[in-house]
Amino acid sequence: MTRIASHRGGTLEFGDSTPAGFTATARMALEEVEFDVHPTADGAIVVHHDPTLDATTDTTGAIIDMTLKEVKAATIRYSAAGHPMTLEELCVIYEDSAVDFRCEIKPNADGFAYDGFVERVVATLDRCSMLQRTTFSSFLIPSLDELQRASTRPRLWLVSPPVLRQLGSDAVIETAITHEIPEIGVHIDTADREVMSKIQHAGLHFGCWAAHTRMQINKALDLEVKVFTTDRPTLAIAVRADRNGGLSS
Numbered sequence: 001m002t003r004i005a006s007h008r009g010g011t012l013e014f015g016d017s018t019p020a021g022f023t024a025t026a027r028m029a030l031e032e033v034e035f036d037v038h039p040t041a042d043g044a045i046v047v048h049h050d051p052t053l054d055a056t057t058d059t060t061g062a063i064i065d066m067t068l069k070e071v072k073a074a075t076i077r078y079s080a081a082g083h084p085m086t087l088e089e090l091c092v093i094y095e096d097s098a099v100d101f102r103c104e105i106k107p108n109a110d111g112f113a114y115d116g117f118v119e120r121v122v123a124t125l126d127r128c129s130m131l132q133r134t135t136f137s138s139f140l141i142p143s144l145d146e147l148q149r150a151s152t153r154p155r156l157w158l159v160s161p162p163v164l165r166q167l168g169s170d171a172v173i174e175t176a177i178t179h180e181i182p183e184i185g186v187h188i189d190t191a192d193r194e195v196m197s198k199i200q201h202a203g204l205h206f207g208c209w210a211a212h213t214r215m216q217i218n219k220a221l222d223l224e225v226k227v228f229t230t231d232r233p234t235l236a237i238a239v240r241a242d243r244n245g246g247l248s249s
């Protein structure tokens with residue numbers, strides 16, 4: 001069965017990386033919650049998509065330059081007055097949930113990996129007893145290399161449309177194999193049977209991200225990809241259940 005991952009806790013239904021979205025997702029009939037992490041200036045790990053608070057909250061500034069207290073003072077837009085959460089707080093919500101983690105290691109505002117960040121994320125997940133329920137993802141090959149050194153947990157490479165277009169699927173597969181990355185995720189709009197079967201024939205798992213509309217969700221389910229992320233988890237669950245004859249999972 002194709003797995004559903006609630007992207008940033010279901011951005012289009014609950015706001016971007018909000019406590020309400022993550023709390024709701026923990027009780028949904030889906031398999032994964034996707035989230036992104038950034039470090040603060042004082043050593044905390046914050047669950048937020050962007051490296052800055054500019055676009056998604058009532059506050060401005062780069063998370064890496066702020067203390068946790070400063071980040072926590074921000075209110076996330078369209079979130080019923082929710083504030084950014086720490087990774088530890090997210091772990092508490094999912095302690096007793098059947099939904100597993102899909103943790104994306106994000107770059108800084110310049111597009112580069114944060115120094116020594118991966119090890120700290122892995123250690124925090126381990127301390128909170130969530131590491132064994134985590135799959136990691138990243139657009140950055142250096143972060144995926146670091147993950148391989150820090151953990152034996154599954155990793156997947158998020159391949160953006162320009163990277164797929166410029167490298168082509170053969171070079172993408174070669175890169176994944178060179179870096180021992182077992183899974184590739186492409187944007188749903190760049191997914192098709194040809195690219196999927198090439199990737200699968202190379203022995204790699206294949207998934208998609210950003211399936212937000214009914215049409216995109218149906219495309220992912222038609223292709224029978226391993227997993228897809230969606231900003232509309234409630235819709236994705238309903239579409240999948242409908243296709244399964246009314247069964248919710």
Ligand code: FE
Nearest residue numbers: 034035036104
């Ligand atoms: Fe992400």
